[in-house]
Amino acid sequence: MRFATLTRQPDDPLLKIIGQHAADPRPDKIDLGVGVFRDEEGRTPVMTAVKAAEARLLETQASKSYLGPEGDTGFVQALGRIVIGDAVPSDRYVGLQTPGGTGALRLTAELLARAGVARIWIGSPSWANHAPIYRQAGVEPAMIPCYDLTSQTFDLEGLLAGLNGAAEGDAVLLHGCCHNPIGIDPDGTGWAAIAERVVAEKLIPVVDLAYQGLGDGFDSDAAGARTILAAVPEALLAYSCDKNFGLYRERTGALFAITPDADAGAVVLSNLLALARANWSMPPDHGAAIVRIILEDEALTAEWRDELETMRQRLESLRAMLAEGGRIGTVDLGAVAHGKGMFATLPLSPAQVEWLRDRHAIYMAGSGRINIAGFNVTAVGRFHDALRDMAANEVA
Numbered sequence: 001m002r003f004a005t006l007t008r009q010p011d012d013p014l015l016k017i018i019g020q021h022a023a024d025p026r027p028d029k030i031d032l033g034v035g036v037f038r039d040e041e042g043r044t045p046v047m048t049a050v051k052a053a054e055a056r057l058l059e060t061q062a063s064k065s066y067l068g069p070e071g072d073t074g075f076v077q078a079l080g081r082i083v084i085g086d087a088v089p090s091d092r093y094v095g096l097q098t099p100g101g102t103g104a105l106r107l108t109a110e111l112l113a114r115a116g117v118a119r120i121w122i123g124s125p126s127w128a129n130h131a132p133i134y135r136q137a138g139v140e141p142a143m144i145p146c147y148d149l150t151s152q153t154f155d156l157e158g159l160l161a162g163l164n165g166a167a168e169g170d171a172v173l174l175h176g177c178c179h180n181p182i183g184i185d186p187d188g189t190g191w192a193a194i195a196e197r198v199v200a201e202k203l204i205p206v207v208d209l210a211y212q213g214l215g216d217g218f219d220s221d222a223a224g225a226r227t228i229l230a231a232v233p234e235a236l237l238a239y240s241c242d243k244n245f246g247l248y249r250e251r252t253g254a255l256f257a258i259t260p261d262a263d264a265g266a267v268v269l270s271n272l273l274a275l276a277r278a279n280w281s282m283p284p285d286h287g288a289a290i291v292r293i294i295l296e297d298e299a300l301t302a303e304w305r306d307e308l309e310t311m312r313q314r315l316e317s318l319r320a321m322l323a324e325g326g327r328i329g330t331v332d333l334g335a336v337a338h339g340k341g342m343f344a345t346l347p348l349s350p351a352q353v354e355w356l357r358d359r360h361a362i363y364m365a366g367s368g369r370i371n372i373a374g375f376n377v378t379a380v381g382r383f384h385d386a387l388r389d390m391a392a393n394e395v396a
Helices: 013-023 048-060 073-083 100-114 128-134 156-163 189-203 223-231 261-277 286-295 297-321 333-337 350-360 377-390
Strands: 093-099 118-122 140-145 171-175 204-209 236-238 252-258 343-345 369-371
Touching: 048 286, 048 297, 073 093, 073 156, 073 236, 073 286, 093 100, 093 261, 093 377, 100 128, 100 204, 100 252, 100 261, 118 128, 118 156, 128 140, 140 156, 156 189, 171 223, 189 223, 204 223, 223 236, 252 261, 252 286, 261 369, 286 297, 297 333, 297 377
Parallel strands: 118 140, 118 171, 171 204, 204 236
Antiparallel strands: 093 252, 236 252, 343 369
């Protein structure tokens, strides 16, 4: 009866919010919790370039046989060219397909543990799943507070000072763009300073690039990652296609490892393939095949980039509308305009989050994280009114 020794684990807070929102009968409810892109009508559409690629795949795919633990190598190569660009010579990096960006992060954790890395430094707050992924693999997360929710700013000096406590060979996790859950990224000068500190302390950077194209633009959103990768002999980059290709349920991602030379790359790849084999054996093919078809076709690539830019502009517009509310009580919405991508975290207490849910049917994470794409024009105005009502009632 070994199962009797187990203890019940707490429910995932986000999944609980999803259930509560689904059960709420109020017609004007607002879901700011689930991290998916939505259009003005609240739909998460399939991109037209994806539909076209799927149609082509249906007509031409001759087999459903296994691909191997490396996945779709054409997908990995095409993705590497547009993500890493010329920041690192192609003979200095290797890659493989993973089940989403989370699968890529899990492989980074297991590879670091196998290489004897005991600790990874993470700017706080971070995505809620980051620390558990590394802890489960035996790499201890060390958190560095470096974001101010009230002013919606990134504390570069705080991060750099925190890294002074790192030991040679430690890893450091960096959000490539569109920080989740804050939405505030370093600028070019900040990225250069981080790269300099990483080199000086001889750290291994792990870049989580999950929202490329949803911040300042596709190439601009890769600039920080490329600055880091170009500066170091070794690095890992976990990539997700879930958001910028809208392939959420297809779980489409990749992991790239930067190494000193091709021989070292072959050794690292052999370890990654062994780890992948022991985790999921072979990755799912459908999403990667879609991305490969898009990236190998000039017209489809142009169509996808246009659609992605429309998504980016929607997020930017919603941020601007949200910021027009200015300061309401203790919340300065004007600062939200400085952010990028899908997420922002407002300085709200759990009691205030609960009050907004109960009184106004506005659902968000208990931390105050909101999905900008969960708004439409009407919902932004309702959110402003709800915050005013909360301030008037002095809810703390």
